Amino acid sequence: MESSAPEPVPEPGSIANPPLPPEPQPAPDPERAVIWPFLVSRKWLLWHVTAAAGVWGMLWLGDWQYHRAVGGNGLSWAYTFEWPLFAVFGVVFWAKTIRDEFRIRRAGLDPNLAIAGTDPGVQLPAGLGTEQAGSYVGGAPGDPRWTGADGAEPVLAAAWRADMVQAAAQWTADPELAEYNMRLATLNAKAKAKEQSREKGKPGIALGLPASAASQEPTAES
Amino acid sequence: MRAVTLRQQVLAYRVMAYVTGVLIIVLCAVGIPLQVTGHPQLEQYVGQVHGFLYIVYVVMAFLLAVRLRMRLLSWQTIVLLLAGTIPVLTFVVERWMTRRYIGPALAAPGQAAPAAPAPVQS
Numbered sequence: 220m221e222s223s224a225p226e227p228v229p230e231p232g233s234i235a236n237p238p239l240p241p242e243p244q245p246a247p248d249p250e251r252a253v254i255w256p257f258l259v260s261r262k263w264l265l266w267h268v269t270a271a272a273g274v275w276g277m278l279w280l281g282d283w284q285y286h287r288a289v290g291g292n293g294l295s296w297a298y299t300f301e302w303p304l305f306a307v308f309g310v311v312f313w314a315k316t317i318r319d320e321f322r323i324r325r326a327g328l329d330p331n332l333a334i335a336g337t338d339p340g341v342q343l344p345a346g347l348g349t350e351q352a353g354s355y356v357g358g359a360p361g362d363p364r365w366t367g368a369d370g371a372e373p374v375l376a377a378a379w380r381a382d383m384v385q386a387a388a389q390w391t392a393d394p395e396l397a398e399y400n401m402r403l404a405t406l407n408a409k410a411k412a413k414e415q416s417r418e419k420g421k422p423g424i425a426l427g428l429p430a431s432a433a434s435q436e437p438t439a440e441s
Numbered sequence: 442m443r444a445v446t447l448r449q450q451v452l453a454y455r456v457m458a459y460v461t462g463v464l465i466i467v468l469c470a471v472g473i474p475l476q477v478t479g480h481p482q483l484e485q486y487v488g489q490v491h492g493f494l495y496i497v498y499v500v501m502a503f504l505l506a507v508r509l510r511m512r513l514l515s516w517q518t519i520v521l522l523l524a525g526t527i528p529v530l531t532f533v534v535e536r537w538m539t540r541r542y543i544g545p546a547l548a549a550p551g552q553a554a555p556a557a558p559a560p561v562q563s
Binding site: 266294297298301304305308312315316319320 | 485489492493499500507512513514
């Protein structure tokens with residue numbers, strides 16, 4: 220039942236084969252997107268080294284206290300157990316920062332976040348502070364809808380999301396550039412937010428900036 | 442539905458902040474001078490108590506930071522966790538946390554806040 224000869228591939232667009240409709244582009248899958256390269260960025264490598272040194276130091280202190288305790292210093296017994304506890308906490312903290320960062324970066328691809336600017340019921344990803352959440356309810360400092368603290372810096376939801384989507388696309392090609400653009404975008408958003416909060420008379424902050432702040436900067440795509 | 446409310450977590454954090462804050466002040470303002478003058482007992486025992494309560498403080502502050510969705514790898518969280526080891530800092534940090542994070546979180550919708558009074562028609 221096998222065909223012996225390979226079938227000639229018909230040219231698309233010919234009469235026999237009308238052009239196929241363009242295949243729907245799959246939406247970026249938050250679970251599949253390659254986002255781990257941030258773990259080897261300079262900031263995160265520094266954090267890994269710091270965490271490892273801290274945990275090692277705490278274990279070393281615990282060991283030192285253990286030897287003091289064995290040597291007859293009764294008070295050292297408590298510290299013998301405390302330092303390893305702190306070391307365990309350090310590991311948990313380090314793991315949690317990584318987990319949160321994955322969540323934050325995946326959230327950039329999460330379509331639910333698009334309505335975060337209008338819907339107060341949307342759950343923000345871990346790591347996005349409640350201080351910023353104030354801006355998602357609506358408004359800005361000085362606006363009656365604003366629930367954030369005085370002097371708080373709102374994250375511009377739409378602009379932030381646009382940056383995250385763009386960065387997620389960039390991470391595969393050039394993680395360093397993606398990080399750099401994100402940093403620029405954050406600075407930009409913060410400066411804008413501060414400017415807005417200074418002009419208290421003005422109504423709510425522009426939650427939907429026209430485009431990602433990073434896209435105005437030179438990128439590799441251009 | 443969460444078993445532990447934000448208010449309970451805030452209360453736990455505040456209690457621990459004030460307890461460790463008072464203990465570290467006692468430790469530094471009373472215990473160390475006494476130790477220098479040859480009476481190390483107070484410093485030793487208060488130090489032990491502070492050591493254990495600081496563990497509780499760190500756990501409570503960490504859980505609160507997670508609940509408030511603070512970015513963990515940030516100087517805000519680091520200062521919050523280390524505050525329990527530096528005299529007076531817990532009091533300062535507690536006020537700052539309230540103004541900057543806890544207040545807005547309690548005011549945010551979704552929290553079981555007392556119903557706002559109806560707007561007065563003028």
